[in-house]
Amino acid sequence: MVAAAALAETVTLPAAGAALDIEQVSHAFDIDGAQLPVLSDVSISVEPGEFVALLGPSGCGKSTLLRLVAGLDKPKAGTLREDESRITRPHPSRVVVFQDPTLFPWRSVWDNVALGLEAQGILKSQRQRVDDALDLVGLASFRNAYPHQLSGGMAQRVALARALVNDPKILILDEPLGKLDSLTRITMQAEIVALWQRKGFTTLLVTHDAEEALVLANRVIVFSDRPARVKADIRVDRPYPRHRGDPYLADLRRQILSLLGLDATW
Amino acid sequence: MxxxxxxxxxxxxxxxxxxxxxxxxxxxxxxxxxxxxxxxxxxxxxxxxxxxxxxxxxxxxxxxxxxxxxxxxxxxxxxxxxxxxxxxxxxxxxxxxxxxxxxxxxxxxxxxxxxxxxxPFFPPPQSIVEVYTDDLPKLLDSVFASVKLQLGGYLIGATVGFLTGVSIGWSRAVGYWVHPVLRFIGPLPATAWLPIAFFTFPSSWSASTFLIALATGFPVTVLTWSGVASVSNAYYDVARTLGAKPSFLVLKVAIPAALPHVFVGLFMGLGSSFAVLVVAEMIGVKAGLGWYLQWAQGWAAYANMYAALIVMSLLCSGAITLLFAIRDRLLVWQKGTVKW
CATH class of the missing domain: 1.10.8 (Helicase, Ruva Protein; domain 3)
Known part of the structure; x- marks a missing residue:
């Protein structure tokens, strides 16, 4: 076990997924001195390379959980582990793609994608990785454009390339397609699945769209209202590419929506 | 068609x-x-x-x-x-x-x-031409003296203001100590310091440099600070998840994001420093266009005053044009900017 881990360290294998363990994590916000609980005793264990969707009512604390996984915030209780090592601060092995692309407007597309390598001080020797990442999302010809010249979908693709250039072991997607039009969203869902299959990273996707969760993920975790607790952990055993009209998925979707209290309307 | x-x-x-x-x-x-x-x-x-x-x-x-x-x-x-x-x-x-x-x-x-x-008060065009042809050496000396004084003071003020603004915007401790001082001293017109400055500084040149720097520094500090403070946390989050260290966050996130504000401060500082320059030259410094104006008035040489005013206006306008050209180069990524 130890030897295998050491081997994986020395030989730079293509980034494969890492395991993620969320153990009895609780979190609360301080608002004017009062404690507002947002996560209550959440435990999730994610296998390396799994694609897990986190689904729940808006404002239930899913995004907070992602910030804890990314290491941007520290939980009030419980621990998070990436491959046995405790998560205490951000690390480029866990990269977040936010709902807003948050590209740096003063940097060209290429420089935005290069951000991670530059921050880690390895850009000079690895410029090729930036070009590769841009090729991966099909935006090589926009390398010199500035963010204000891009459409919403293109900007989000650049954000994806900026994350992927670091070869993350865990890719954290915080409603990355939430603000895109429905056509672009469907295209990019297929692209995300293709990238995940090719690279093998573990993926954590926050979404409020049950269909999106079912088309993309092999596990859907449904959260309760705030403070978020795990309400259901559903395995989606269907091959890719998945069809939106698949009766099996439609059935799961109905179950999920009823868990979210929407059975009467659907 | x-x-x-x-x-x-x-x-x-x-x-x-x-x-x-x-x-x-x-x-x-x-x-x-x-x-x-x-x-x-x-x-x-x-x-x-x-x-x-x-x-x-x-x-x-x-x-x-x-x-x-x-x-x-x-x-x-x-x-x-x-x-x-x-x-x-x-x-x-x-x-x-x-x-x-x-x-x-x-x-x-x-x-x-x-x-x-x-x-005597409204000289004809040819008398102003006469100033430019016959009094050129003195006028050029004055221009040189003014530019030297202005440039030195402005660069010092802009640099100090920028560094102070970034420090206040970034560090709570620096903000705690510097902010009250800034609020107390900043709004005071720099020209109000003139009498004291000319007594306390070893030379009128260093006194004027200090005052020009002061007039420049205040707006640059305030706007750099507000620029750094208004940078969205989302940018820092992105940079941190990508492995950025604090120095990277300051140099590659906070400062570039604040640059549009900084340039507004530099523009305002340029305007107020011109005022200080002219007043300082009229009162204490024995060189420069302000001094030339004062000297011309003493001799009732009104043509010389108009000639100096025209040169002064060209210089100030040129300085602002230069500043905006630099800004346009540095901020090509911005969509709409203030026109000059």
Whole structure:
């Protein structure tokens, strides 16, 4: 076990997924001195390379959980582990793609994608990785454009390339397609699945769209209202590419929506 | 386009333009140039036609120069098609040439020829030309002294202001100590320090440099600070998840994001530092354009004052143009920016 881990360290294998363990994590916000609980005793264990969707009512604390996984915030209780090592601060092995692309407007597309390598001080020797990442999302010809010249979908693709250039072991997607039009969203869902299959990273996707969760993920975790607790952990055993009209998925979707209290309307 | 029909072409037998539109076209393109030329000829004639009421040595040369301008305006605009971008630029500015020629004619007539305006206070154009030709060394010395003083003070003020602004915006501890001082001292007009500064500093030059730096530093500090403070946390989150260290967050996130604000501060600082420069030169420093103005007033040399004012205005305007050119280069990524 130890030897295998050491081997994986020395030989730079293509980034494969890492395991993620969320153990009895609780979190609360301080608002004017009062404690507002947002996560209550959440435990999730994610296998390396799994694609897990986190689904729940808006404002239930899913995004907070992602910030804890990314290491941007520290939980009030419980621990998070990436491959046995405790998560205490951000690390480029866990990269977040936010709902807003948050590209740096003063940097060209290429420089935005290069951000991670530059921050880690390895850009000079690895410029090729930036070009590769841009090729991966099909935006090589926009390398010199500035963010204000891009459409919403293109900007989000650049954000994806900026994350992927670091070869993350865990890719954290915080409603990355939430603000895109429905056509672009469907295209990019297929692209995300293709990238995940090719690279093998573990993926954590926050979404409020049950269909999106079912088309993309092999596990859907449904959260309760705030403070978020795990309400259901559903395995989606269907091959890719998945069809939106698949009766099996439609059935799961109905179950999920009823868990979210929407059975009467659907 | 839409009014053109096939039968029009057939009726005239060949695609031939009639004479009237051709003439209209010519008048539209070159007419203003001809007007400009007439205005400048008028200016030249107004110089040479009547005798001067005073004793000025450059009247004749000015008249000749006006005729040269008139010739350039005429041939430049009429032949603009053969002159490339220079011709186009001249054509575009032709209306201004008309206005300028008319204004100069009026000025010449109202001062040098009939003295409608009281004379020592309203010198004619040729007396200002005389200043530029006969008092050039002194004027150049003054320009040099002003630019040196302004540049030194401004660069020091801008640098210190920028660094202070970034520190306040970034560090809570620095903000705790510097912010109250800034609020107490900053709004005070830098000129209010003049009497004290000239006593306490070893030389009037260092005192003025300090005051110019002070006038520049305050707006630069405040705007850099607010620029750094208003950077969205999302940018820091992104950079941190990508492995950025604090130094990267300051240099590569906070500062570039704050730059548009910084340039507003630099622009405001430039304006207030001009005011301090002139006042400092008028009161304490024995060189520079402010001093030249004061000196000219002492000798009732009003032409020299106008000449110095024109130079001063060109310098200030040039400085702002330069600042905006630098900004436009650095901030190409911005969509809409303030125009100058």
């Amino acid at each position: 839409s009014t053109y029909s096939l039968s029009d072409g057939l009726a005239s037998g060949a695609p031939r333009l009639s004479r009237a539109p051709l003439l209209a076209n010519w008048v539209r393109e070159s007419g203003v140039g001809v007007l400009a030329s007439i205005a400048w000829v008028a200016f030249g004639l107004s110089c040479l036609w009547w005798e001067d009421v005073g004793d000025w040595s450059r009247t004749h040369s000015l008249g000749i120069a006006a005729f040269v301008v008139a010739a350039v305006a005429l041939f430049g605009t009429v032949g603009a098609d053969y002159l490339g971008s220079a011709g186009r630029a001249l054509r575009q500015r032709a209306p201004w040439l008309v206005a300028l020629g008319a204004f100069l004619t009026l000025w010449e007539v109202a001062t040098a020829k009939f003295a409608w305006l009281p004379l």
